Amino acid sequence: MTTVHHQREAGNTPLSMPHYTPAGTRLSNTTRYLCTAAFLVPGFADTVVDTLIGDMRRSVPPSHGFDLDPIVRQCFRVRRRQAAQHAIGTVLLLIAAYLSIVTVLAVAALGALVAFARSATLRELLERLRLPSLRWILAWALALFGGWIVYGLWQLIDEEVPSDYTDTAADAAGDHPWVALAVLLGIAGMLYAFRREDYRIVTAEFAPGAAPRRLRLRDTLIEDRLALIAAAQRGNVVVHHDDPFLGCGRVRQGWSLSLTLRPRTPDGNRPEEPVAIDAVALNQRIKKAIESMRADWLDEGQRVAGLSVRSYVVADGIRDEHDPVLDPVSGMPYTMADDATVDAIVANPQGGLRQYLRVVIPVRGKAIRDQHDDVILGAQALGISVSAFVHVAVEGGMLYAEFIGTVLPPLRPECLLADSLRPEKAASYALGSTLRTAIVDVVAGPLRLAQAADRAIRLRLAMSRSVAASTEFRTHDYGARVSVRDLASDRVPQSYLQKLDGVKYVKLVDRIVGEAIIDFLVEAGVDPLEFRQAVNQITMNNSSLVQVGTVLGGQNNFGGSGNVFTSSGGSAHA
Secondary structure, eight states, rough: OOOOOOOOOOOOOSSEEEOOOOOOSOHHHHHHHHHHHHHTTTHHHHHHHHHHTOOOOOOOOOOOOOOOHHHHHHHHHHHHHHHHHHHHHHHHHHHHHHHOHHHHHHHHHHHHHHHHHOOOOHHHHHHHOOTTTTHHHHHOOOOOHHHHHHHHHHHHHHHHHOOOOOOOOHHHHSSOOOHHHHHHHHHHHHHHHHHHHHHHHHHHHSTTTTOOOOOOOOOOOHHHHHHHHHHHOOOOOOEESTTTTTSSEEHHHHHEEEEEEBBBOOOOOSSSSOOOOOOHHHHHHHHHHHHGGGGGTOOGGOOTOOOOEEEEEESSSSTTTTTTOOOOOTTOOOEEOOHHHHHHHHOTTOOOOOOEEEEEOOOOOOOETTSSEEEOOOOOSSHHHHHHHEEEEEEEEEEEEEEEEEEEEBGGGGGHHHHOOOOOGGHHHHHHHHHHHHHHTTTTTHHHHHHHHHHHHHHHHHHHHHHHHHHSSSEEEOOOOHEEEEEEESOOOOOOOOHHHHHHHHHHHHHHHHHHHHHHHHHBBBBBBBHHHHHHHHHHHHHHHOOOEEEEEEEEEEESTTEEEEEESSSOOO
């Protein structure tokens, strides 16, 4: 999908910006699911547009397994559709209010009560008071109260109009409750039509194997910004705001170790002069060891399918105006470092960039076959993704090694609707979705139209202000803040197998990294005893997803009382 150039222009930084090529004949599964999220996950489209487009200088995290370009385009499409829907609903609601303001107020009062009963604010309050079951009691009480309000208002409608009431306009505005109610039902019908079209788009355009549609945006400034972030997502340099592992999931396991590089001696003495080792060679050794988990010499069923290893260079988001990380043409940070630059970062750990090896295992699943090579069970994707980050540095005659394992939860169930919902069932599914929220949506058109207009205006202001802020001040925060994949994710893995595989693959990579480092140290003539002891202790004590402990020589505790061993030197954090 992308091709990267490594050429260095005269006088330019060794960092660069990747080239971007739009998707060809089909979108990846994750891209399809995130396009679906734009239509079905509330607030997703607005957050994506405001965050990625609103700040013209902000970087984006790498997009592993998906493409930002079609996702952002679908988000703009959803915003336009929603604006049209709110405009039509507002016009019809004004007509209904002209026919019978009392009817509209009655429905609005009932809608407000329903919205409050369903609100996150009420749920959080009851959870804080440890009364979660009270929410349903309040919901029924509010429903009865709302019904009483509606009944009282309808009683007012049925009262006889005074005989001396001669104002024709006022009479028309308050004497047609049934017609007003019919108009409100017309708004509900309009909402259903839009919702049915949403499900048609999801089940047709984002179905497996469907040819992608690349929507063109009318605004050239937005097109230019989208071209920049589409290219930036394919890099290996991550300019972050406060989370260098944005979009990779929660940290489930991690440790850091330090070791004095003392040589192995037959007499057991400990010379002062450390062994000189090559951090770049160690980095390459670890990469090769991890890649062996999918080697061709393994049986197909034993290979870790989809495993990939690549460099992951981390940089703080706050940069000076003349920082070499910044592209002087676009004003955005560079996001691609070539192999020579990565090696230089590894060899110079004191610099402002930190290099990790990023291991990604998408947990796609493999088909189970019998001895005759017949498929017993087809491949099943669990929806999670495991990442592991490995950093090594040689400094002051010591080795520092760091390991971080993360698990990215699956996408929300509604994002997968294109794979599960039959197109012929889209209409009935849309009807159920509309009925669940109709009492609120019917009267919310004016408010939501105002919010849509405000968002459009604020987007243009944010775009211009971000450019001005990056030029008016000597420093600016270019760091990425939001991952599109995170916005559509469940909070945690849901099924037992998702949790189990998340732990399993983190532990597998953890183990092979530790063994690769030990093997390299032995070959280099370094005494690996302290490192081996620390790694073994970490492995034994990482029985849960996250363990925290420290090793600083002497007695050391890992994650709890009773897990104690003695180390005469070196240090570790697990």
